[in-house]
Amino acid sequence: MPSVQCLLLTYDALNESGTFSEGDTVNGKLTLVLLKDISAQSLYVKLKGDAEVRWSKKTGDKTRTYSSSKRYFKLKQFLIAAQDSKETDVPKGTHVYKFSFKIPEQSMPSSFRGSHGKIIYKLEAALSRSWRMDSTTKKEINFVSKAFPNIHSLMAPQVGSVHKEMGLFSSGQVHMDVGVDKTAYAPGETAMIVAQINNSSSSDMNPKFSFIQNVVYRASGSTKLENLVIHKVVGKCVKAQTRQEVQCAIKIPPGQMQTIQNCEIITVEYFFKVYLDISFAFDPEVLIPVTILPLDFTPGLQPGVTASPYLAGATGGPSNSDFPPPAASFGPYPASPNSGGYGYPEAEGYSVPKPAYSDNPPMYAFPSNAYPAQPPHLSGGYNNPVPQPQAPYGSPFSSSSSTPVLHPPPSAPTFHPPPSAPAINPSPSSSFNMSPSAPTHNSLSSAPMMNVDFLSQSDEPPPAYSLLFPSSAPGNSDAK
Template identity: 80%
Template sequence: MPSVQSFELTYVALNESGTFSEGDTVTGKVTLVLVKEISAQSLHVKAKGDAEVRWSKKTGDRNRTYRASNRYFKLKEFLIGGQDAKETVIPKGVHVYKFSFKIPEGSMPSSFRGSHGKIIYKLEAALARSWKLDRTVEEELKFVSKAYPDIHSLMTPQVGSVKKEMGLFSSGQVHMDVGIDRRAYAPGETVMIVAQINNSSSSDMSPKFSFIQDVVYRASGNTKHESHVIHKVADSSIKAQTQKEVQCAITIPPGQMQTIQNCDIIAVEYHFKVYLDISFAFDPKVLLPVVILPVHFRPGLQPGVTASPYLAEATGGPSISDFPPPTASLGPYPASPNSGGYPGAQRYSVPQPAYSVNPPPMYAFPTNAYPAQPPYMSGGYNNPVPQPQAQYGSPSTSSSSTPVLHPPPSAPTFHPPPSAPAINPSPSPSFNMSAPAPTYNSLSSSLMMNVDFLSQGDEPPPSYSLLFPPSATGNSNAK
């Protein structure tokens, strides 16, 4: 009969998604249920994050394997014993050991699993006994990186253009401008792609839209590429000698993997592909790369407000769009949210980046139809601080129905410093920082005037001789 009835590892989630990020604290417990007394060399818990890739390539008659790995952190905590400690006797019953780890700060990629590689963060507990195989149990952590570039730099619109001269089987040319309202999106958001197509050729063509994931694995100076079409939409055909605006809405799947750009051996990127399907000709296409952010970074659309990332009226010809024309310039944003823009669109407060489009696109895009960003966008996650645990009970032998709580050995007890003795403050003297200005008597030899002539009543004013007495030298000879 085995001595260990069960060996379990659990952890406490910090949010509804159960995700962790750089700097978060992972707390949990290891539950050990024994049907009889055992002797153990150690019981420890590890937290670690690793990335690895591996694929094979056949060259002639030989298969060559490429592999690489990265370790981001490894933390270890002993709950019983130590590296070279003596065996410890554990009585039968239910024993609960609590632990706590702080994930290091720094740039680490999000969790990922692919056909040729993976990025995994996990907890692992192991019970080591003499002459016995180690008993292990592990739990995978869902890690979401918050090491992304400045979110505001990703909120600018994105425009692409393509022009194609037709070949042997048709004549004329085709021009297409494609745009979206920004460069970053979160899972669950809907992206409105707007394409202005000027078919000045003799062929019909069909616009098609795709949302594509690109994965790149790297090892030993070699790369392995994968491409997955997540969503694809085809629109109706555009006849020859026709100009048309096409709008396509594509929703990012709610559980879509985030963009990974901070891993040396695995990269995950996304882009929208818009192309014109033309028979017997090379298809002109426009690629718009985008960044998929975690849901916590979702741009701040207000409830009930939808941005309108539609194209403006064409500057070189008529348009069949039903939307009012916004301002055609790519200059500073208007002071009013509805000035030259669309109803319901919010003004974005970040200034336009200093770059020029060369050559300029045929169609202009609105610049005031982007949602305002909340002030906390430069942060990351709102993971609450874990609440303090209750007081642990003292270790003792118990029956299988009453667990024995073992406090984490590495948790130190902090005693507050003694408070300073109370000092009765003496009455503070009153200080007059600005001394009163001295009173100067500019007419010491004359009579001081203390009568307000403007406020007096019917009393006649004093005589001139009273105010200015004659001098002793006699009368003046002024003419």
């Protein structure tokens, strides 16, 4: 009849998922049920974390085995300790022993089990008696690492692009830009992938989206790779000589294993793979790395709020301009703050400059309708310039005095008013065309008022310099 009826390990959970991380304390109990009195040499509990890999490779008639292991920590606590090599008498009945371990605060990988390796954190208990086999028990704990450096940078969007010149069976080229709203996701989240495809070739192609897991095992200078396609989506066909934007939503499975990058012998990585399936040609593809974080470990986002993808210009993405965004769009792609003529990111394109607030502001303010829209050959096809607000100070022209003058606008809190200077009497026959880019003359506070409607003058040459600014010497007034 056996003496030990039961040896049971239990521990207290810290959260609903029953996970532990770096620096957490594992509190538990060891229950020993004896059917009769015994003499024990020792009774102890251990908590340890280990990683190990093992696989075999056959070459011809020879088979080579690769293996490696890594220990992260080992903690041991004696509940019954031998004193001076003497055994301890333990009466029959139920005995409950409490224990406590603090997990080291160091970077360690999360728990993992694969076909060629594993990372395990477990509690072990053993009762040792002389002339008998040890009574043992063990229980695994779910360890979830939170050692993710630069966690906030993982909330930034990602972009990738690929360009391919077509080969023997088709002509032209194809360009694809791919963007995702961020880099890190928790299980259960949905990732939005946006692909902008410019098919300037003679072939039709199908965009395809995949969520891929790569597991790499390392031992004795060799590696073993496992590749698993977790989810795959096929988009609509992109016809030849067309441009198209394709969006795809991929949900991360709720129980998906998180990324492991801090283990020397096992690595778990994830990718979004976007590629174009082209017949009789190599498929151009974009791989975007993805980090899977533990649940409730995605800082930087409010609950229920999803970050927008990088092509968010169509819905009002961020802008550094103080003016409203232009209403015009370029082709079928939405315009973004960093997009060019086709909406591709990082390309040079039209941008609205910020207003210049300097210590010497422009002297004159013109109404918003003073100048007509530029023709296409001058504005590069952008016929609607950025709309300007109406002049807040009314018309800058005044005829209340006998000598018409052009007044500067009233001073604003953030502007310094220009200095004043005596008005210059113009010549009766002088006329000129004002230009939106007319230079600012800080030495003058007023300019002569013309008796000709200068807004209707568009083809006349500029006035002579001497007519606008007559010399103080009457004998030197000839125009050069």
